Amino acid sequence: MxxxxxxxxxxxxxxxxxxxxxxxxxxxxxxxxxxxxxxxxxxxxxxxxxxxxxxxxxxxxxxxxxxxxxxxxxxxxxxxxxxxxxxxxxxxxxxxxxxxxxxxxxxxxxxxxxxxxxxxxxxxxxxxxxxxxxxxxxxxxxxxxxxxxxxxxxxxxxxxxxxxxxxxxxxxxxxxxxxxxxxxxxxxxxxxxxxxKKITKEDEKIIWNMEAETVVARIHALAPSPGSYFDYNNEKLKIFECKLSDKIAEKPGHIHIVDESLFVACKDKYIEILEIQKPGKNKQKIKEFLKGYKFS
The missing domain is CATH 3.40.50.170 (Formyl transferase, N-terminal domain)
Structure with a gap:
């Protein structure tokens, strides 16, 4: 042939x-x-x-x-x-x-x-x-x-x-x-x-007012490229890995830090962020990231 x-x-x-x-x-x-x-x-x-x-x-x-x-x-x-x-x-x-x-x-x-x-x-x-x-x-x-x-x-x-x-x-x-x-x-x-349909810029932005399972799935669907992001203090923070938490959420988008772990609230539960990236920087595991980044 x-x-x-x-x-x-x-x-x-x-x-x-x-x-x-x-x-x-x-x-x-x-x-x-x-x-x-x-x-x-x-x-x-x-x-x-x-x-x-x-x-x-x-x-x-x-x-x-x-x-x-x-x-x-x-x-x-x-x-x-x-x-x-x-x-x-x-x-x-x-x-x-x-x-x-x-x-x-x-x-x-x-x-x-x-x-x-x-x-x-x-x-x-x-x-x-x-x-x-x-x-x-x-x-x-x-x-x-x-x-x-x-x-x-x-x-x-x-x-x-x-x-x-x-x-x-x-x-x-x-x-x-x-x-x-x-x-x-x-x-x-x-x-x-x-x-x-083709992935758009709108797909990359994390919508916290969704169920936690959906947010986790959407984040991993865009890892490692182009990545999913949320805005914090005029910076786009990209997330590449996360997992479900048992913590019940009350306000979508609320950030909760416990020891060296970062949690963000979705519609029903919190998710735990495991890998994150600042603009212009390399990806970091959350423990290292929190050493140099402060959430108010």
Missing amino acids: KIAFMGTPSFAVPALKKINEVFKVDTVFAQPPRKSKRGMKELSSPVHEISNQLNLDVRTPNRLNDDLEFFKSKKFSLVVVAAYGQIIPDDFLKECLFINIHASLLPSWRGAAPIQRSLMNKDKSTGISIMKIEKELDSGPVLLKQSLPINIYSKHGDVEHKLSEIGSDLIVKAIELINEGKYEFKEQNHNLKTYA
Whole structure:
């Protein structure tokens, strides 16, 4: 099989490496290098970097349509997509089979931020779906699924890493089935679809007038990046780790310090803050943080 791979972030790297080990990837498509925050140099994506290490041909068009003629000339048998970052145009989908590694148990959480939204929703499980790409977003029939249990203490970074490894194994199984002609795509139940909209700045702000379990889940859903914050004395204090407390709360947002522990009240209970960060500083465990920071 002549296989192309389309992906950009670190989530896609294990799949690219595993596919190349077992089948060999002909061409990789990734998003173009981006300028660093200070604009001093261009930074290649994780997929671009690993492709160079593996001596794979890498294409980085600003618009995928710019590479349509090249794509047609290659006559690929199969294209694997994993968090590429661009919608695949219809003219490409007509050329061969496209399959996607999607980080949810479809039809739940179609869209841009499936892991974060699943964690914020306090789901009991998430997973990987290997699906055929069709015109409507994440609506195509599914070939394989594998679930992963989660809870309110599951952090986005950890879950994403586990799902990327699950996805790398599952995509190899999918390609083997396709290569042997022993595969069957099953339609999703579109009546059960939910959408995972992109994370916004509003999602990052902690709303203390929510139940404590919800606040804990939302904080961990954005850890380690971009992090969740609350305003105190005109500073954005970011929280990356916390846990439920048995303390009953009366006023949401009330700060309570006991010995070397920090508690903040939610709608029903307090939560205990375990890891925090001041603007421009490194993350700190709460014991160290309280040595140099005073709450009134």
